[in-house]
Amino acid sequence: MEENHLFPVFFKLEQLHVLVVGGGNIGHEKVSAMLQNCPGAHISVVATRFNEELEVMAKQYNDVELIRKPFSCGDLFGKQLVIAATNDKDLNYTVWEKAKASKVLINVADTPALCDFYLGSVVTKGNLKIAISTNGKSPTMAKRIKQILQESIPDGVNELLDNLHRLRDRLKGDFAAKVKQLNEITAGLVEEDKK
Incomplete structure (x- = not known):
């Protein structure tokens, strides 16, 4: 049976610089998804044109920069992540080639074979x-x-997380002892659901 061997990570996008190539619907969708999760994300979008929704969105965020020009290799300088988000397959492939050569992680929209990561x-x-x-x-x-x-x-899950955080800070012992205690305390969450 085929399995998913992806390693899940959560990026702190306010500490990274993301390049999005493409200012149309696909680029807008990718920028929007990143900003919904991290309003402080530092994003540069390179395209020869931008759709109106993306232009409006960019004005609402200080760390989103729209750069009206064709993509070039220099756009990768200082970037840690790249998203090729155009409907031009040749351009997306060029962005992929340049990102790989620069050792920058890349996602090519709707092309899983050319992705180092998925959104x-x-x-x-x-x-x-x-x-x-x-x-x-x-x-x-x-x-x-x-x-x-x-x-x-449940909407109250955040209150539970806050309580567990405060409890964790008060527990005594090393890391392993704290993990064991927290596992015992939270076991009821799973056991109640099984009943």
Whole structure:
């Protein structure tokens, strides 16, 4: 049976510099997704034209820069992540080639074979964030699972997380002892659901 071997990570986009190549609907969608998750994300968007929604959005965020010009290798300088978000396959491939040569992680929209990482569906409830991946097979399925989780996770989960954080700070012992104690305390959360 095929399995998903992706390693999930959460990027602190306010500490990185992201390049998005493409100012149309796809670029707008990718920039919007990043800003929904990290309003302080530092994003440069390079394109010869920008759709109106992206222009309006960029004005609302200090760290989003729209650069009206064709993509060039120099656009990669100082960037840690790149998203090729055009509907021009040749341009996307060129961006991929240049990013790989510069050792910059890249996502080419709708082209899983040219992605170092995927932008998954994300469920957020306060400090709880869950990323969903279908290994690039079906973003639509990830979207549906997101809806299910969003509805089933109680709104009070953030208060529970705050309480557990305060409790963790008061526990005695080394890391392993604290983990054991917290596992015992939170075991009831899973056991109650099984009943």
